Amino acid sequence: MKGAHVVRSEQAGSAPRQLFDRIGDFLTAQRLDPDPANYAFAYAILAYPDAPLAQAVARLTDGGVRLTLRDIEALGGEVTPGTGSERDRADGLIAQTQLQVEGFADIIQGLHAETHGFGRELAESADRIRQQQAALDNGSAAVAEVARITAAMVARVRTAEARLESATREAAELRAKLEEARDNARRDPLTDLPNRRAFEEAFASHAATDATMWLAVCDIDHFKSVNDRFGHAVGDRVLRAIAAALREACGNHLVARYGGEEFVVLFTDMDAGSARATLEIARELVATKRYRLRETDEPLGAVTFSAGLAPVAKGDTARAAFGRADRLLYRAKNEGRNCIRVG
Structure with missing residues (x-):
């Protein structure tokens, strides 16, 4: 009887076990601790799965997009200190490493300048010593030894200069690669557009200048049916097509x-009429095009999209404006879809 309290039938325990496994798969897929x-x-x-929270997460992660800490916090989840996705941590490490590389490059350049000056002075001193030695009738052994040592030092300085020059080139290449990595962390790999993180950073930057802003949120109509009927590969092409149309129509706006x-789409220094007209061009460009497999x-x-266009009030956060x-x-x-509504 003692073991009766802990024995579970395989059938009774299968559902909780499956839920446990699915939770583990979800955390792994989202790269959450x-x-x-x-x-x-x-x-x-x-x-x-039918609750509003699950549906909201499904919309956010459709197409393989991972949740960010801001998403979880916005949906009511608890964000604990030290929690973060691998991308968040990697981005922080990239920034830290880039600062270290930039400092290292500055040190190398300083050493290179100092070494080059010292080497030039040594070479000039060696030349003067050789000239003085040649002027002596019998030549001084002491002067010859000084000349030999100075010549050796000049050779070592020149070797050090070559190594420092090589290190400077390597530091510059590494800095360029780190800058590229930081850019990739803020770019959507499918559409090559800036991602949500880049949008939030740009929003904060513009908000700090008190610029006039309008924010448009655009959503592809019946996109789930495209994926269901034709598969995710075709859905990806549709996403790229919409991205290209928005980028073409909206010019320099984010x-x-x-x-x-x-x-x-973040419109800056533009009134409501101009922002809507620009967005209508993109909507019509998409709606009039005939897509084929x-x-x-x-x-x-x-293939169409709908959009909401709202002004950004002073003091708005990106989340509030969105x-x-x-x-x-x-x-x-x-x-009815395939239209724009302005607030």
């Missing part, structure tokens, strides 16, 4: 992939 806060967040999503099939030339059907534009987007969806 397996701490209690993240586990509880994953449990709330996977144990109640266009970023926010997540899944959602894009954001590359493999069979079969028509893909109409929420306002997102509500307008849902109005556009509810009123």
Whole structure:
């Protein structure tokens, strides 16, 4: 009887075990640490798949996009100190390493300048010693020894200069690679647009200057049906096409992939009418194009997007401005799609 309290049938324990495994897979896929806060967040999503939280996460992660700490916090999850995705930690390490490399490069350049000056002075001193030695009738052994030592020192300095020059080139190459890595951390690999992190940083930078801003949130209509009917490879092509249309129409304004099939456009120093007109050009460019499957030339059907366009108020955070534009987007969806609603 003693063991009766701990024995479980295989059938009774299979469902919890499957849920446990799915939680582990979710944390691994999102590159989240397996701490209690993240586990509880994953449990709330996977144990109640029809709840609003699970649906919100599904929209954010559609298309292979990973959750950020800001996403989890915005959805009501707890972010504990030290918690972070591998990308967050890698980005911090890249920034720290770049600062160290820049400091190292500055030191090398300083040493190179000092060594070059010292070497030039040694070479001039050696020349003067040789001239003085030649002027002596019998030649002094002491002067000859000084000349020999000085010549050896000049040779070593020149060797050191060559090594420092090589190190300077290597530091410059490493700095360029680190800069490229930092750029990649802020770029969506599928569409080559800036990602959500880059958008949030740009938003904060513009907000600090009190610039006039309008934020558009754009969402591809019926995108799930495209993936279901034709597969994710075709869905990826659609995402790239929408990204290209937005980038072409919006010119120098920031266009970023926010997540899944959602894009954001940050219009700066532009009034509502001009921002809407620019967005309408992109919408019409997408809606009038006829897409076909590359493999069979079969028509893909109409591809459109809806958008919400909202002003950014003074003191707004990126999340607040996004929420306002997102509500307008849902109005556009509810009123027939393939349209823009302005707040």
